[in-house]
Amino acid sequence: MALHEAGGCGEYVWRAPERCVLHQVLAGHLETFLARAAGDGTGAGLPRFVEHELRGYLRCGILAHGFARIFCFGCGKDALVAFSCKGRGFCPSCGGRRMAESAAHLVDHVLPEVPVRQWVLSFPWSVRYLLARSPRLCSAVRRVFLRAVFASYRRRAERAGIPAGRAGAVIASSVSARRSI
Helix, strand or coil, rough: EEEEEEEECCCCCCCCCCCCCHHHHHHHHHHHHHHHHHHHCCCCCCHHHHHHHHHHHHHCCHHHCCEEEEECCCCEEEEEEECCCCCCCHHHHHHHHHHHHHHHHHHHHHCCCCCCCCCCCCCCCCHHHHHHHHHHHHHHHHHHHHHHHHHHHHHHHHHHCCCCCCCCCCCCCCCCCCCCC
């Protein structure tokens, strides 16, 4: 991997995740939190994917958990780049990078040059937990939502004189992106 960018050398800046307040709080209290969640009386504890995501976040960007050496052929500088967790739901760094990459891909390679509207469907925490535990329920809720949105757009298109208007959707859901571990 090379550091050299077009027009000059870029200086790699390590993000020092262990200095972040979120990282410090989670590192200091994760085991207690997991123990309390496991002993809450229901015996269920947290889903394994949640624990995996939280533990992955604590390793993300930490050199001791793996790194790559990069070299710039332009200036001759070396740098160590810590591996990331590639988390989908909790890590702000990996989630932000994934979001930016996905948006760029959609704009550059997927979406046609047509008007686009963003819809955000949000639920109370109790419902979110149910949706996270049941991918089938989450899919059913998405289908109902999209059916209602598409029907609304069809009616609006017909009123505007477009009898065969069609809508499409790109779904981004932290629940559907969940990994089974």
